[in-house]
Amino acid sequence: MAGLSNIYVAEALxxxxxxxxxxAGTLVTSKGKPRPALEDLAGAVRQVLADAIRAGGSTLRDFRNTEGGNGYFQHNFAVYDREGVLCATPLCSGTVERIVQSGRLTFFCLLCQEKP
Ligand SMILES: [Zn+2]
Known part of the structure; x- marks a missing residue:
């Protein structure tokens, strides 16, 4: 997901x-058609960005709103920067984990982010 902040990538995933x-290659068929998981992901990206914009953006590391103030989206993170915290998905008993991928931090729940 080139161009998207890793905050939004983690939240959308x-x-x-x-x-x-x-x-990424496993999210398309051999003929290049998107698999259902990729369509879910595209929808999740749109949702996360819409939520973030509604909340005024996020301030972690790289964001300031046009007034130079802080956004509020960081209060809505389900996984980003929440290592060791119980997963926010209803009925999930997983714990948020953190890994570094290509030098970028990412966060996920192993229990509810199984392979598509
Ligand atoms: Zn979970």
Missing amino acids: HRAHILPTVL
């Missing part, structure tokens, strides 16, 4: 129930 370690 969590909403779409896809592990960050899943290779």
